[in-house]
Amino acid sequence: MISARRVPFLSQLATTHNSDEHLVHPEDSDQHPQSGEPHKKFTNYRFDPQEFKRQVKVMVEYVRRHPKFVEERRRLRRLRKSPEEL
Template sequence: MPFLKQIETTHNSDIFIGMHGAGLTHMIFLPDWAAIFEIYNCDDPNCYLDLARLRGVKYFTWREESLLKIEREGIHPSLHTSHKKFHNYSFNVQEFVKIVKKMIDYVRRHPNFVAEQRKLKRKIKSEL
């Protein structure tokens, strides 16, 4: 996907979900009311938490690591040792859904989201 399309897609997203990785830096293009869910921080707890705080978006992460399971161990390409950032994981679906529902609630209650929704409704009415 071209970079400008990535920015547009991200900017038009209210909820952003991903594993720890460089793709999460796209959160800088999210709208002000957005929420981000870093599924697992790979023992680097402040990296994207700090970026979310600086950007002003709400950060969510997995609180109960026992509900994450390593499916396949990954090897760091240059260190040639097992490394959490390269493992494949599975997770508890119920916990995942619970966190996503919290994110939805956060976004729907955010004053900027509410104001934007009102503007869109007025615009649609005026176009009719």
């Protein structure tokens, strides 16, 4: 199992790449529980399902190609092979 600490979270990936903001449409504007002001975090969004799938694929490829992810997979593969070699 790959440690989550070593690989970026998907929520972090959303902020690391440019995305097309015009493809995301807020449906309603919920309010922050303490301040009562509208807040992006508490808003429901509508978006194109095909675009969502495309962006998930882009994020998956980003993680798969990330040097830390590749390094950890290699390390785990070596660990699995070493008992067999004995």
